[in-house]
Amino acid sequence: MKKIVFIILLLPFIGYCQKKMDPTPEDISKAKELRSLYDEEDIVLLESDNLITFSIEDNKVAVNNYTTEHLMNINSRSDIQKPVFYDGESEIQKFQFYYRNKKEARLLSKDISYTDNDLFHNDARVKFANVDFPTQGYTYFFESIKHTKDIKYFTSVYFTSEYPSVSRKIVVEIPDWLNIELFEKNFENFDIQKTEEQVGDKKIITYTTANIEAYYDEKGSPGPSYIYPHILLLAKDFTSKGEKQILFNKTKDLYTWYKSLTKDISHESEVLNEKVTELTKDATSDEEKIKNIYYWIQDNIRYIAFEDGIAGFKPETAENVLTKRYGDCKGMANLAKEMLVIAGFDARLTWIGTKRIAYNYSTPSLAVDNHMICTLFKDGKKIFLDPTEKFSAFGEYAERIQGKQSMIENNDSFLLEEVPTSTSKKNKEYFLFNASIVNEEIEGLASRKYQGESRADFLYNFNNLESNKKQEALKDYLASYNRNVLVSDIETSNLENREAEIDVKYALKHNKAVSSFDNEMYIDLDFYKEFDNYAFEERQTNYNFAYKKDVITEMRLKIPVSYSVSTLPESFSIDNANFKIAVSLQKEADYIVYKKEFEIKNATITTSDFEAWNDAITKLNAIYNEQIILTKS
Known part of the structure; x- marks a missing residue:
């Protein structure tokens, strides 16, 4: 009898809590209004804020990206997955939902590795929750903190997300010890307001705007860096314990870091020597030797993207790629370079951003490039070789790199060269x-x-x-x-x-x-x-x-x-x-x-x-x- 009485007493409390979570008449009215503006959307962000802060950890500049969102369902009902992506260079320190009454919503979250069809192996992970909105006007508050261990991997913040934002704010708190430039991209067609103020030992830069559309779900679109408003964070240097430490102050600093990842790669290999001899022994000209090597890599090494911490930037040894018969663009470019060098040619690693990326190397950032190829120096000319392009002829270049600026290794310096275009x-x-x-x-x-x-x-x-x-x-x-x-x-x-x-x-x-x-x-x-x-x-x-x-x-x-x-x-x-x-x-x-x-x-x-x-x-x-x-x- 006591148990029955307890349940009866609990029912009014449950009903009271439910009312606290159900949409108010004002919420329903707002949802209907927004539905008329965004008739193809189910979810709208009433507010979407990012607070970016910095700290020094293990002699590196770490970044905290604190996100708060107020999500509203503008359809009759909606079910979504809310994700936050991270990798080996970052971690999720907070991932929490709240009801309208700010009471914690204990939604079940999952943390799994993220598989991309174009990637054979990566360290990308995603933390997500299935979120249901039972009626029009229903809302949740969402909070997350993503901690990036090294600022060089935190390159940009976008104003656009998968949902439209009624109100959008990005705040960047820059301590006096950090020299960083905020490069504003694609602001032209948006009413984005910017304010700056000094508070103690921090400069606080705030960007605000309203009614930002969601990402366009359109096949064949340009890369996001061409069309969406965003901020590139160009961290130049920082001062710790009285000593200034250079990050990516100039393009030379970016090249120096890239070069440091390649200098310790093993080059000596009997396996490589034997394969080069086999491919070139019957060739009657230098060009035939080069083609035999280049085409053999195209035909026999399977291209599989690989992103895993530093391995996302560091080429694998040529011997490993040759032996395993697969590699990413860096491994395949390095294999082409090493085999051509063994054959007696001047070949060099080359970094490049495909046409999906809007920047060039005047911007010293990891956001500038996403690809690696090989450059052959022959008879006073530079010939670009991309072994990932199957059935691409020697001297012909894929559209995705035509006209793009490349950065070619040149001992302790580098060369900048545009890939030729064709009609x-x-x-x-x-x-x-x-x-x-x-x-x-x-x-x-x-x-x-x-x-x-x-x-x-x-x-x-x-x-x-x-x-x-x-x-x-x-x-x-x-x-x-x-x-x-x-x-x-x-x-x-x-x-x-x-x-x-x-x-x-x-x-x-x-x-x-x-x-x-x-x-x-x-x-x-x-x-x-x-x-x-x-x-x-x-x-x-x-x-x-x-x-x-x-x-x-x-x-x-x-x-x-x-x-x-x-x-x-x-x-x-x-x-x-x-x-x-x-x-x-x-x-x-x-x-x-x-x-x-x-x-x-x-x-x-x-x-x-x-x-x-x-x-x-x-x-x-x-x-x-x-x-x-x-x-x-």
Whole structure:
């Protein structure tokens, strides 16, 4: 009886607590208001604050990032995972949720290693909790403290997060003993207010803003450092016990630290010597020796990213990479360097940031680069070698590093050099189809040619197929995965040669492409329809292609005897600084000649080009949807 009485007495208390956690009428009203502003979002941060502080620990500058957030559900109900990421150079010292009444919410959290599909091994971890919001207007407060042991690994703070922020504040407390520069990036289109004040021995810098959108969930977007407002923290030096210690005051300091990670790597290896001898013994020129080494690494060393503390920056020994047959970009670059040096060439490690990163080496920070390659000095020229780019020809460079500034080792100094750029014409992809109409089917001989990065892309995908599936997969690809298109009698050039133009010839038959009614014949000539429905209607960011493109199509259809052309879709062309789309259909003698060209000149369609691009795609789709009409004489 006592137990029953206790439960009865407890029920009013539970109801009272529930009311303290349920949304207030004001919360519900606010949630409805925010839902009208962010109609595709479930969660909004009413407040999102970061407090960045610094301390000296183990003769290093440590960083505490104290985060507080007020999360509100603006949908009917929501379930989210709230994560905080960290690694071997950091730790999570606080991870806590609170209800609206500030009572601690004992949500179950998990701490697991974080696996990235692009990473074979890393020390990244994530602490997270599953958080449920049972009704509209429901809120939680969240607090976390992330402690970074060495300031060089704490490079930036972004104003943007996975959720929109109604109110956003970043406070940085800089003690007098720390010399640090806050580099403000992408502030131009945002109303971000900044204040500074001196409080005791600290300078307090506060940034505030309102109504910051969430990260854009858009395929092909530029890297975040190009588009989102953020602060780069450039720690230059600090004073401890009366002594000044240099961090990354200049680019030279960054290079010195990078170089320190490579100087103790073992270079002597009989295994390396034997492999270099094997690869070069029959070569008749220096260039052939270099290619034999470079291509062998591309073909035989599996690229697997590896990030684990200092190993995320320090190359593995060339011998280990050779023996294990896998390595990350640093290990593969170091293997290329060592093998070329053994062969008698001047090869050097080279640090570089891919096009995903907006900075260059005028900014001394670990945020500047994310990749390592090898530079060959030969005949007064610098030739960049990236062994991670499978089927990339000697002297050709992937789009992701073209035009990017690199930092090349040069003993105790360094050299800065931009990787050469190429035009879209270097990556030409050409399709030719000479066809005629036979029994209401279009059939004839076709060929495809690939150059530059289109060739490398084709070879990479083809050679990664299982051997017993390659021919069928090639047929499907050439048929554009269209069941009404039949491909046969395929003849190819060498599909392992990364230097020569790839040429694929085959017979092609397009079923159900012709319909006849009375004296008229209706023809759907184009089964490939590149870029159909490729409009950017509500996109917010530039669209980046993998590489510059120049895709050319020419189809020549023999007009049947006793037929004449009644209707052809109208041609059009647009040509600007970033792209060209040209489509034409003409009668030439006894043929209908259908030509298309899609040129993506800078591998990017910018937001300022979206209107022109979308107009072109509308016209393109109109052509795709219109049939050619022939009339019997």
